[in-house]
Amino acid sequence: MCGMIGFVNYKKDISNSKDILINMKNALSNSKNDKMEFYIRSLCGNFL
Amino acid sequence: MTKWNFIFGHCVATSYNLHFNINSDFIISFNGKLYNAKELRQTLEENGFLFETNDDTEILLKSYIYYGKDVVKHLNGIFAFVIWDTEKEELFMARDHFGVKPFFYTIKNDSFIFGSEIKAILEYPGVETILDSQGISELFGIGPAHTPGITVFKDIFELKPAHFAVLNHSGLHIERYWKLESKQHVDNLEQTCDNVENLLKDSINRQLVTDKPLCTFLSGGLDSSIITKFASEYCKENNLPILNTYSIDYVDNDKNFVKSDFQPNSDNYYINLMLNNLKTNHHPIIIDTPELADYLEDAMIARDMPGMADIDSSLLLFCKYVSPNSTVALTGECADEIFGGYPWFFREDALKSGTFPWSIAISERQTLLNPVISEKVDLQNYINYRYNESLQQVEILDSDSQETAEKRKISHLTLNWFMQTLLDRSDKMAMYNGVELRVPFCDYRLAEYVWNIPWEMKALNGREKGLLRYISRKFLPAEIVDRKKSPYPKTHNPTYLAKVKSMLSDIMANKNAPINNLLNRDFILDILNTDAKSFTRPWFGQLMTGPQLMAYLCQVNMWLEKYNPRIEL
Structure with missing residues (x-):
């Protein structure tokens, strides 16, 4: 399964x-077992 | 100006296309498949866009950059996606024309939370499962269908099919981008047949494009046979491996099959007819009673609500057995909705019932509620409201015959409610196993064209899906073309009734089981004592009778135990 x-x-x-x-x-x-990707953007900066 | 903070994530199975695409100005998360990626890319390249990948996600993001919000008017596919636009400081979200791909959201403590499944949203701190009067009405009045945009849980919503949303400093703005528009049909029968065949072939061919292992589901019915015929030819013409096909049956169904008006014959004879004709690499999947019952809970979890009992769990198991070999499957689903294949398109009593014809047991549903709840929740009123609200959206033309006008209404209800229920089922049961189901009959261009074909032509020769049969006669065996519609197969094995009866008896033996708080204990015991004969009409559709009703009640208790909703009336 994948999902957002x-x-x-x-x-x-x-x-x-x-x-x-x-x-x-x-x-x-x-x-x-699925790979996870994430992206964060906050007041403190962006994280990938 | 306050800066927005956001966090996106998604999980990516190796078999599926879902990726971030990030540049300095935009971030996208996309769940689905574009069937017109080639044309989109060509247009973008002609306008100076360069590509680093062959990924649909990059094409979608660059299409958004090029078209802006109008991008949704240029997409053909199954999709749900979010795009963060840094310059505009806004989140753009959209869902495909018929809502094949899910998208849920809620707002809690200044956060906008979204996900492909409700259960993921429930992980956000402070998001609760609350069942109010509307939720109970949705669950037991409308369910397993649902009102577009609404879920059974208070304050958790879905983005409706064919809608996009924008979240920015002004708030959340939701807009419809597509609907079936009523227009006068000017083509004669010959032109209509040519157009339908071309649109259908084009839809199938587009949906066959994949780098994943491909198959079709084959029941020997008209719809799956058309898909399999064209898919098989496509494989041969493109030097692809022989097409894999799969069918489903149940242990001892050949011994126990009971004919009915809705299910006049079993599939095997017709599957073999097609196999002799097409020589596909066929895999029959045979499901047994114990696993069918064991997977009722998984099927409930996949939907995040009680659903269609073993009609769901059997599809979930079917996909589980397909998934090791094939991860993309084309099905014949939605042909009955698009072309008018259901009995209620023809039955006078159904057309004049004044309610959703697949869900007529309203008084029995009301009786099923716990008497304390039943005093506060009027299912009939809620259903009437939703039914009339939906019918007001139907566009009737002055030029429509009385019959076409009536059939537009029933088609509208079927497409927006019944088909959505089946699409939800397909996507959730399949994705639970990492299988991507594709539905060529759901191509929006085909649906637009067929929507306006006069009923007299659509039901050619007075038959359900008469036009589709007429078109198919030149490439399918006559016995397939003339086969009476038969629904998705269910088990007729008496061991299944015994099994679900035992499961429900065990639940009811515990007077503290949560189902007692919500439903009428005496009525459920009566259902148990009469093998569900006291519930005289199907719970939903044509198949949810006897054992399926008991299995559904088991799913209700499983759902209450797992999701533990707070009842708020």
Whole structure:
């Protein structure tokens, strides 16, 4: 299974929210063995 | 100005095309497949765009850069995607014409959260599972269908098919970009046949393009036989390996098959007719009762709600067995919706029922609610509201005959509600196993053209899908062309009834089982004691009777245990 996940916030710094994204990814059906890619842009800069 | 913060992610199976494409100004996450990627790329190259990959994602992003929001008007495919536009400081999201690919979202504590599945959104801190009056009405009044844009959970929404959304400092703006427009049909029968055949062939050929192992699902019915015939020819013409085909059946179904008006014959004879004709590399998949019941929970989880019981779990298992060898499958789904193949297109009582004809057991559904809840939730009112709201969207032309006008209404309901339910089922059960199902009959250009064909021509010779049969006669065996419509096969094995009856009995033996809080315990015990004969009409469609109703009730309890929704009335 593959799927999209993500969130956007215009108030908070979410650069430390990668764990939430990983939890969301792991919730996707049959995703345990799939590779994950993510991209974060926050007030603190961009992370890939 | 406040800067936006965002975090995108996606998981990528090795068999599937879903990637980020990042440059300094745009970031894209895309789930799906473009069937007109070649033409899009050519236009972009003619306008100075350079490409680093052969990936649909790069083509989609550069199409957005070129066309802006109008990009959705140039896409043919199955897709859900998000694009972050740095200069505009906005998130652009879109979903394909018929909603083959899912897209859910919610807003919580200043965050806009999105995902391909509800269960992923539920992982975001603070997002709750709340079942309010609308959710209960959706689940037990409309379900397993759903009102476009709405989910069973309060404040969790889906982006409707054929819609895009923009999120920026002004808020969330959602807009429809496509619908079936009623126009007068001017082509004669011969021209109509040529156009339908060309559109269908073009759709199939586009959807056969893949670098993944390919197959078709073959039931020996008209629709899957057309797809398989053209796919087989395509493989031969393009020096591809012999086409793999798959069919589904159940252990001992040959001994236990019971004829009905809706299911007049089993598939095997007709599958063999096609195999003798096409010589494909065929794989029959035979499913047994224990696994069919065991996978009811997986099927519920795949949908994030109780669904079509073993009609779902069998497809999930079917895809599980297909997936080691083929990860892209073409199916004949949606032909009945596009070309008018269901019995309710012809039955006077269904046309005049004043409700969704695949879901007529409204009084039984109301009785199924826990009496305390039933006092506060009026399913009939909710269904009437949604039904009438939907019918108001139908465009009837002055030039339409009375019959065409009536059939536009039933077609509109079927396309927007019933077909969506089956597309949800297909995508979720298949993607659960990493299989990508493609539905050539769902090509929006084909649907646009067929929408306006007068009913007298669409139901040529008074037959369901008469026009499609007429066209197919020149390339399919007559017995396939004349075969009466038969739905997706279900098990007739009595061991399945025994199994789900035992499962439901075990659930009901526990008076604290969550199903008791939501549904009418006495009625469920009555259903158990009568082998579901006390529920006199199908729960949904034509197949969800007896064992399927019991299996559905098991799924309801599984869902309540896993998702633990808070009831808020």
